Amino acid sequence: MTRIPAQNDASADLFAPYKPISDVYDELNDGAQIRPHWQSFVQGVRDIGASEFQRRWQQMQKLLDRTGMAYIGAGIGNPGQDRRARPWELDPLPVLLPSSEWNQISQGLKQRGKLMQLILQDLYGPQDLLRSGILPEEVLFRHPGYYRCFHGQNPPGNNYLYFYAADLSRSPDGSWWVQGDRSESPSGSGFALENRIIQSRMTPSLFHKENVQRLAGYFMKVKEAVLRACSRVTNPRVVILSNGAESPNYFEDAYLARYLGYTLVEPADLAVRGNRVMLKTLGGLLPVDVIIRRPNSDQCDPLEISHATGGIPELLQVCRMKNVVVLNPLGSGIVESPIFMTFMPQLCQHLLGEPLILPGVATWRCGDPDSLAYVIENIDKLVIKPSYRKRGNRSGIFRVQKDGDQEKLIRMIQADPDLFVAQEQVVRSTSPVYSKKSLTPAHIALRSFAVLGQNDFETMPGGLIRLSGELQPLEASLQVGERSKDAWVLSDTPIARVSLLKQPDHGVELKRTGGELPSRIAENLFWLGRNLERADVTARILRTTISRLTSEEQISEMPEVVILIRTMAEMGIIEPGYGVEEMRKQLPPIERNLAANIFDEQNSMSLRSIVTEIFRLTSRSRDRVSADSWRVLHRVDQGFQPPVTGYWDLSDCLALLDDLVLDLAAFSGIISESITRTQVYHFLDMGRRMERATQSSRLMRNCLVLPSGDLAAILEALLEISDSLITYRSRYLEEMHLGAVLDLLVTDETNPRSIARQLAQLLEHVNDLPNVANHAGYTVEQRLAMSLLHEVRMFDVTRVRAPDALSAGESLHMLLQEIESLLPKLSDVVSQRYLVHAMPQSHLVEIRP
Numbered sequence: 001m002t003r004i005p006a007q008n009d010a011s012a013d014l015f016a017p018y019k020p021i022s023d024v025y026d027e028l029n030d031g032a033q034i035r036p037h038w039q040s041f042v043q044g045v046r047d048i049g050a051s052e053f054q055r056r057w058q059q060m061q062k063l064l065d066r067t068g069m070a071y072i073g074a075g076i077g078n079p080g081q082d083r084r085a086r087p088w089e090l091d092p093l094p095v096l097l098p099s100s101e102w103n104q105i106s107q108g109l110k111q112r113g114k115l116m117q118l119i120l121q122d123l124y125g126p127q128d129l130l131r132s133g134i135l136p137e138e139v140l141f142r143h144p145g146y147y148r149c150f151h152g153q154n155p156p157g158n159n160y161l162y163f164y165a166a167d168l169s170r171s172p173d174g175s176w177w178v179q180g181d182r183s184e185s186p187s188g189s190g191f192a193l194e195n196r197i198i199q200s201r202m203t204p205s206l207f208h209k210e211n212v213q214r215l216a217g218y219f220m221k222v223k224e225a226v227l228r229a230c231s232r233v234t235n236p237r238v239v240i241l242s243n244g245a246e247s248p249n250y251f252e253d254a255y256l257a258r259y260l261g262y263t264l265v266e267p268a269d270l271a272v273r274g275n276r277v278m279l280k281t282l283g284g285l286l287p288v289d290v291i292i293r294r295p296n297s298d299q300c301d302p303l304e305i306s307h308a309t310g311g312i313p314e315l316l317q318v319c320r321m322k323n324v325v326v327l328n329p330l331g332s333g334i335v336e337s338p339i340f341m342t343f344m345p346q347l348c349q350h351l352l353g354e355p356l357i358l359p360g361v362a363t364w365r366c367g368d369p370d371s372l373a374y375v376i377e378n379i380d381k382l383v384i385k386p387s388y389r390k391r392g393n394r395s396g397i398f399r400v401q402k403d404g405d406q407e408k409l410i411r412m413i414q415a416d417p418d419l420f421v422a423q424e425q426v427v428r429s430t431s432p433v434y435s436k437k438s439l440t441p442a443h444i445a446l447r448s449f450a451v452l453g454q455n456d457f458e459t460m461p462g463g464l465i466r467l468s469g470e471l472q473p474l475e476a477s478l479q480v481g482e483r484s485k486d487a488w489v490l491s492d493t494p495i496a497r498v499s500l501l502k503q504p505d506h507g508v509e510l511k512r513t514g515g516e517l518p519s520r521i522a523e524n525l526f527w528l529g530r531n532l533e534r535a536d537v538t539a540r541i542l543r544t545t546i547s548r549l550t551s552e553e554q555i556s557e558m559p560e561v562v563i564l565i566r567t568m569a570e571m572g573i574i575e576p577g578y579g580v581e582e583m584r585k586q587l588p589p590i591e592r593n594l595a596a597n598i599f600d601e602q603n604s605m606s607l608r609s610i611v612t613e614i615f616r617l618t619s620r621s622r623d624r625v626s627a628d629s630w631r632v633l634h635r636v637d638q639g640f641q642p643p644v645t646g647y648w649d650l651s652d653c654l655a656l657l658d659d660l661v662l663d664l665a666a667f668s669g670i671i672s673e674s675i676t677r678t679q680v681y682h683f684l685d686m687g688r689r690m691e692r693a694t695q696s697s698r699l700m701r702n703c704l705v706l707p708s709g710d711l712a713a714i715l716e717a718l719l720e721i722s723d724s725l726i727t728y729r730s731r732y733l734e735e736m737h738l739g740a741v742l743d744l745l746v747t748d749e750t751n752p753r754s755i756a757r758q759l760a761q762l763l764e765h766v767n768d769l770p771n772v773a774n775h776a777g778y779t780v781e782q783r784l785a786m787s788l789l790h791e792v793r794m795f796d797v798t799r800v801r802a803p804d805a806l807s808a809g810e811s812l813h814m815l816l817q818e819i820e821s822l823l824p825k826l827s828d829v830v831s832q833r834y835l836v837h838a839m840p841q842s843h844l845v846e847i848r849p
Contacts, residue, residue, distance in 0.1 A: 025429040108358030113457035120160035150331030170429035184333025190252030192464040199486040213461035236289035254622035272314040339387040367418035462487030529687025567702040572605030599642035693758035
């Protein structure tokens with residue numbers, strides 16, 4: 001069935017009421033009419049119709065939400081800035097660039113990348129630029145990011161720049177200007193790729209009709225550059241070194257790792273052993289050949305840079321020995337400082353013998369007396385920036401905005417002029433932004449990317465468009481993570497299909513192993529499994545309790561409720577005082593306080609806190625979690641939220657708990673049916689089984705060892721929490737028997753919820769751990785797992801008697817106590833053997849200058 005365009009909609013033409021800002025270059029409209037290269041696209045949107053366009057935009061927002069695409073606020077380098085993850089906002093209208101215009105930009109980017117390469121080669125080599133006076137010595141030697149230890153790294157081909165990006169903006173006359181160079185470790189290419197995928201799905205027919213140049217070719221060049229950088233190895237092990245889940249670009253790091261097929265690591269995942277960088281995995285230490293780094297250069301080697309926190313000790317020494325390749329090499333970020341913008345025209349003419357194709361925004365070095373005089377005279381028209389930029393720190397951007405600023409700025413500059421530059425403020429172009437079913441103009445900046453090719457730099461067609469509602473300095477206006485856009489470079493001819501996948505040209509050794517899993521990821525997955533089960537049992541206990549609290553009976557008429565309240569208090573789900581009868585009478589009624597306890601994020605054992613931890617662990621293992629798994633757990637995190645305003649009663653909580661249990665069951669199904677039985681599965685499921693056995697033991701100890709009241713009611717509640725009530729009734733009908741319940745929940749290995757089943761599964765996982773098969777005899781973890789299972793199998797439920805109908809007997813108590821004692825020991829042994837890689841200490845025997 002064909003959808004009929006909404007031509008009769010009064011608001012069908014979104015573009016008719018659009019009004020550009022005067023005296024500003026608008027990407028869509030030249031002031032009189034729509035620009036030629038936009039006309040086909042605009043007509044296509046008109047054919048879709050405003051209503052249908054709105055529907056597709058809403059679908060796009062849902063798709064972004066399901067993927068969990070997010071950006072963590074980096075603030076401006078000051079304490080207390082918001083660093084919470086917020087959803088990535090993508091505008092549905094791309095920015096269109098004709099191929100003729102893009103070709104000029106691309107040539108400028110290639111030239112600038114080549115120029116940056118030559119500057120870095122000189123500064124870390126002969127330093128002829130300093131000797132000739134083209135660059136003043138203080139430009140380099142006062143640079144806080146310049147370290148002597150960065151010399152002598154021996155990068156392949158003496159290339160200090162593999163990945164380069166430039167922040168571009170268009171001035172009112174239509175010219176493109178470089179507002180900033182990015183050479184440390186340019187970010188944004190992953191966001192640009194995800195923008196393209198989302199955008200093309202919203203308007204697929206328009207995307208193909210406009211002959212948009214693809215991005216896959218750029219990432220193919222990235223992979224080729226990595227292989228050339230490590231040509232000594234046929235199939236190098238490549239890792240992307242991330243700053244961690246708290247960094248602004250962690251989503252991008254994980255996304256690129258999955259897309260490119262590289263391993264995502266953090267500094268703690270790597271260590272230097274025997275002059276090689278090694279990856280800590282479950283199967284042992286594996287050599288790493290290439291590191292694509294995200295951390296700043298001065299945070300990579302704490303052994304040679306004293307103030308570095310974290311990093312990889314001895315990394316620079318391994319680089320000098322050519323045993324690892326770091327991309328970009330350490331120290332490459334010095335040329336992205338604004339002070340270099342002052343010298344770019346002269347440097348280009350000197351090193352390349354030609355003028356800049358893409359000029360930089362006018363920049364004055366305040367350390368030069370003539371420039372300082374000009375800056376002071378025109379300070380109200382300029383933007384003042386620190387001379388030296390540190391990636392990730394956007395503080396220190398100044399301009400005159402109110403009375404009193406001018407004198408203050410002048411005094412600050414005059415105190416040490418070398419530390420400041422002044423830049424002309426470019427009035428950036430605007431592009432239409434879709435909001436509230438209408439279009440409004442917003443200022444844009446384009447970050448374009450280049451990678452070192454065989455003979456020249458290769459560029460990504462387009463890049464990442466970022467938006468700003470106000471005309472502020474580029475860094476300040478974009479630090480809040482406002483909307484982004486896709487950039488479409490239009491071709492004059494149809495675009496050939498490009499795939500990142502290569503056709504196989506040789507055989508490969510078949511594998512069934514998973515020992516290459518980094519130990520940190522295994523640990524995250526292990527604790528993810530534990531927290532998933534902790535959330536499940538907590539939700540089930542709360543649901544069973546609330547279903548009784550919301551019934552027509554009083555608490556005094558339901559003895560099992562008292563037991564459940566005591567159990568929740570002992571487990572930390574609610575305030576501990578509710579577990580003691582005398583204290584409970586002095587506290588607010590549990591019916592009034594229970595909802596607040598569920599969502600109390602100050603309590604690490606509250607259900608909301610457990611859900612938060614699940615999402616945190618999932619985020620830290622993003623490159624190892626399938627798209628469906630991510631969507632389920634992201635939905636759990638988004639759905640299990642307290643009311644924004646007002647008060648929820650227990651009935652509202654009951655509905656929320658039902659949804660949570662259902663989502664967790666869905667994830668369990670994914671684990672069971674979709675995860676290959678490698679170490680990812682073993683550690684995730686090992687955590688689940690260990691936590692389920694622990695929680696089941698604690699639950700039965702609270703309910704059966706020291707019960708009070710009607711034992712039948714307690715047994716029924718216990719079966720309900722354990723999701724075994726239907727099985728029990730199918731076997732024994734309505735009557736509750738203590739021995740039958742214990743058999744079902746403790747010793748019956750056919751019951752997926754029984755303790756015996758968990759311990760049997762645990763033993764299987766332990767037997768599948770790396771290196772177990774090569775160990776003489778049984779390992780410690782095997783012995784512990786076998787002991788646990790043996791204790792349960794030897795437990796005779798028929799001998800348990802409760803003559804007073806109140807006690808399950810000493811034998812059950814001893815069994816549960818043994819389980820809760822041995823399970824933590826098993827957890828510790830597994831952690832020590834597989835999740836920690838310690839080596840004998842090395843003593844410093846030589847000190848070199």
